[in-house]
Amino acid sequence: MILLNPGPVSLSAKVRRALQAEDLCHREPEFAALTKAILEKLESVYRGAAQTHAAVLLTASGSGAVEAMLSTFAPRNSTTLVVANGVYGERMLDMLTRQGKPCIGLTGSWESPIELESVERLLAEHPDISHLAVVHHETTTGRLNELSAIAKLCAERQIELMIDAVSSFGAEWLDFEVWNPLAIASTANKCLHGVPGVSFVMARRETLEHSQTQATTLYFDLLRYYRDQRSGWSPFTQAVQGFMALDAALDELLDSGSWSARREVYRQRSARIATRLARLGAQPLLAEGASSMLRSYLYPEGKSYTPLHDGLKKRGFTIYAGQGPLQARIFRIATMGEIGEEDMLSLMNALTEVLG
Numbered sequence: 001m002i003l004l005n006p007g008p009v010s011l012s013a014k015v016r017r018a019l020q021a022e023d024l025c026h027r028e029p030e031f032a033a034l035t036k037a038i039l040e041k042l043e044s045v046y047r048g049a050a051q052t053h054a055a056v057l058l059t060a061s062g063s064g065a066v067e068a069m070l071s072t073f074a075p076r077n078s079t080t081l082v083v084a085n086g087v088y089g090e091r092m093l094d095m096l097t098r099q100g101k102p103c104i105g106l107t108g109s110w111e112s113p114i115e116l117e118s119v120e121r122l123l124a125e126h127p128d129i130s131h132l133a134v135v136h137h138e139t140t141t142g143r144l145n146e147l148s149a150i151a152k153l154c155a156e157r158q159i160e161l162m163i164d165a166v167s168s169f170g171a172e173w174l175d176f177e178v179w180n181p182l183a184i185a186s187t188a189n190k191c192l193h194g195v196p197g198v199s200f201v202m203a204r205r206e207t208l209e210h211s212q213t214q215a216t217t218l219y220f221d222l223l224r225y226y227r228d229q230r231s232g233w234s235p236f237t238q239a240v241q242g243f244m245a246l247d248a249a250l251d252e253l254l255d256s257g258s259w260s261a262r263r264e265v266y267r268q269r270s271a272r273i274a275t276r277l278a279r280l281g282a283q284p285l286l287a288e289g290a291s292s293m294l295r296s297y298l299y300p301e302g303k304s305y306t307p308l309h310d311g312l313k314k315r316g317f318t319i320y321a322g323q324g325p326l327q328a329r330i331f332r333i334a335t336m337g338e339i340g341e342e343d344m345l346s347l348m349n350a351l352t353e354v355l356g
């Protein structure tokens with residue numbers, strides 16, 4: 001089965017082999033060494049990031065990493081602004097609300113880019129806003145939010161930036177230096193091509209070293225993970241095999257030219273799929289601003305999800321429906337993971353057979 005859903009992804013042979021490695025206890029020195037190796041590899045995906053930011057590994061899905069970021073870094077006595085244009089932005093607002101932390105949501109249309117003027121206006125109206133949380137790639141629609149301008153607004157006002165980069169870390173540009181984010185949350189099983197169950201947060205070293213704040217939750221206290229992992233320990237049972245798989249997956253990423261090379265591969269796949277779908281009457285939802293790893297398409301006249309999904313699944317491909325109000329209007333095709341040329345050719349045929 002080739003997975004064209006936005007995570008988990010189809011695994012390479014190397015990552016699959018890593019899952020078969022010998023059993024290992026998470027309290028042994030071999031696991032400490034594995035953890036250290038993964039942390040260093042994560043920190044080297046974006047050149048220069050290691051100077052200012054450090055990785056913290058978690059046994060949790062991507063939402064767990066986002067929740068840990070907010071649990072650890074969103075303050076209790078000042079306000080976090082959540083800028084949302086999709087499911088995952090709105091989820092961060094929900095998380096903060098459940099954590100009982102002061103937050104304001106700027107929840108815009110799922111189909112539009114973030115309106116910078118509205119962000120600016122809210123920041124002016126609410127001087128108590130000290131943190132801003134935003135999604136980089138909003139997987140709801142496939143839009144890559146333009147974060148440079150938002151980061152600039154934050155820098156000018158000394159507002160701390162927290163980014164959900166769950167579906168972009170490893171294949172889109174993240175500017176650790178200029179954006180200077182407090183934290184970026186992501187996962188092993190999207191653009192990094194590992195398996196589900198392992199996720200991570202890259203946070204400013206200085207804050208990890210010196211922050212005295214206590215996270216809202218015990219399990220998601222990143223400061224504790226940071227201290228433990230640096231000293232060769234792990235606070236809870238970790239997804240050992242998932243760590244092994246991520247280590248192998250990171251080797252593949254770094255050996256093949258890192259995030260920019262991967263972005264190029266995704267872009268080429270997405271372009272081929274879009275061209276074929278256009279011929280079959282399925283137009284993209286977004287006129288511009290789509291990410292490399294996922295696009296949303298409007299159904300051609302008379303077509304709907306179930307026959308499309310089932311027809312493709314019978315031919316070896318899993319695609320994804322739209323969410324919420326977009327459910328009846330769009331389907332989504334991701335281009336992450338191990339997909340060979342033969343797979344691409346047979347996908348083209350499958351699309352033609354099912355939609356033609």
Ligand SMILES: *Cc1c(COP(=O)(O)O)cnc(C)c1O
Nearest residue numbers: 061062063064088137139166167
């Ligand atoms: C997939 C995704 C998540 C959630 O990840 P899970 O692994 O499903 O918990 C969060 N944010 C974004 C942008 C995502 O694409």
